[in-house]
Amino acid sequence: MRELVVLGTASQVPTRSRNHNGYFLRWDGEGLLLDPGEGTQRQMIHAGVASSRVTRICLTHVHGDHCFGLPGVLSRMAVDGVEHPVHLHYPASGEAVVRALVGVAGGGVDLRLHPHGSAGEIADGLDVVPLHHRIETYGYRLREPDGRTLLPERLAAAGLSGPAVGELQRRGRVGAVRLDDVSVPRPGQRFAFVMDTAPCAGAEELAEGADLLVAGSTFADDDADLAADYRHLTAGQAGALAGGAGAGRLVLTHFSSRYPDVAHLADQARARAGEAAVVAAADLDRFPLPRRRTREAGGR
Known part of the structure; x- marks a missing residue:
């Protein structure tokens, strides 16, 4: 089974209806927990995601809304008696923050730390690519071989x-x-996770040919100056990223609390997304990955 479970969709400030961001990706026998912000442990309960399903935790960067839920999740895994190894991937420059968060959790989990400092494959079929944010940040791409x-x-x-x-x-x-x-030819499925970043070549590389692209859409196009200052994508930029990459579905998330209704952000993304289906995520949404595409010989 391959499915994205959205645990939270807020950016720096949570709201009454949006938890700090967090995402769980079921991918066959793997369970990837991406950017667990505060409250992720409780959101997993609401979503029916057992802590025992987590095999990897992937941090794009160490800003709090992307990692402060880590101690709670690890503590819950210890309480639940999770015995399998859990692999934690994160930017190398965040080592001190990550070790502090892991230390707060208190142990009890077979946690394997995997810092990365450059682009490349960090596990079988799992790649990282640098993004352009205010601190060292990487996006993630999960891919299966073409067949x-x-x-x-x-x-x-x-x-x-x-x-x-x-x-x-x-x-x-x-x-x-x-x-x-x-x-x-049958292209292998691709999942791409592009969070806090300004438009950059790394985001384009990650998004290329993605069946499911999760992208931050922190600001509306009208607030492009703010997006540039904080190095985030606007909704329209997220749409253009999906459209230019030929992505199948774009899931918008990581919304600023200044927008109680994000329907207009989805409209702005949709206007530039080409053939990509666009949806503005809500907490606890689920998105199954689409069926693998079959490509006729000589076609795209």
């Missing part, structure tokens, strides 16, 4: 069925029939 979709009519025409099909998939060829002859 191929078998076409039944081509298999039948080639006279292949049963065990021969399995052999074809393993070896890439059975007799004169190649795997490419009876299949089309």
Whole structure:
């Protein structure tokens, strides 16, 4: 199962209806907790996300609204008797903050610390790319390998069925029939997480071809000067990011408390998002990842 559970959607200041931001991504056997702000432990209870489901915790940066929920989550995992290793990924420059937060939690979890200081793959299929914020910040991308979709009519025409099909998939060829002859490319699914940042090449790299793109939309386009000062995206910039990258769905979040209603932010993003579906997230929303796309040979 692959699904994004939104635990909170506020930015620096929570509101009556929006908790500090936090996100849980179910990805097959992995459970990634992204940017757990204050109150994340309680939001997980409301969302029905058991602490035992968390296998990785990913921090984009160490501003409080993105990490101050970490001690509570770790404490809950200890109380729940979570036995599997939990991997914590974070920018290397935030080491002192992370160790202080982990120290407050008091232990009891097999926590593995993984600081990173440059772009690259930090776990199987999980990449980080630098963003442009006021402190060292990274976005995350989770991807599966590209594959191929078998076409039944081509298999039948080639006279292949049963065990021969399995052999074809393993070896890439059975007799004169190649795997490419009876299949089309299938892009692997991609999830991208682009939080606090001004527009930058790193955000574009992360968003490229994402089936599901989560992006901060802290300010309305009318407040572009504020967005530039704080190095955040406006709604329109988030939409342009999705549209330029060919993303399938854009989930807007990390809203400033100055906007009690964010419908106009979704409209501003939608106007620049091209074919991407746009939604302004609310706390406890769920977004299943779409079915994998099949690409015809020679097509996009």
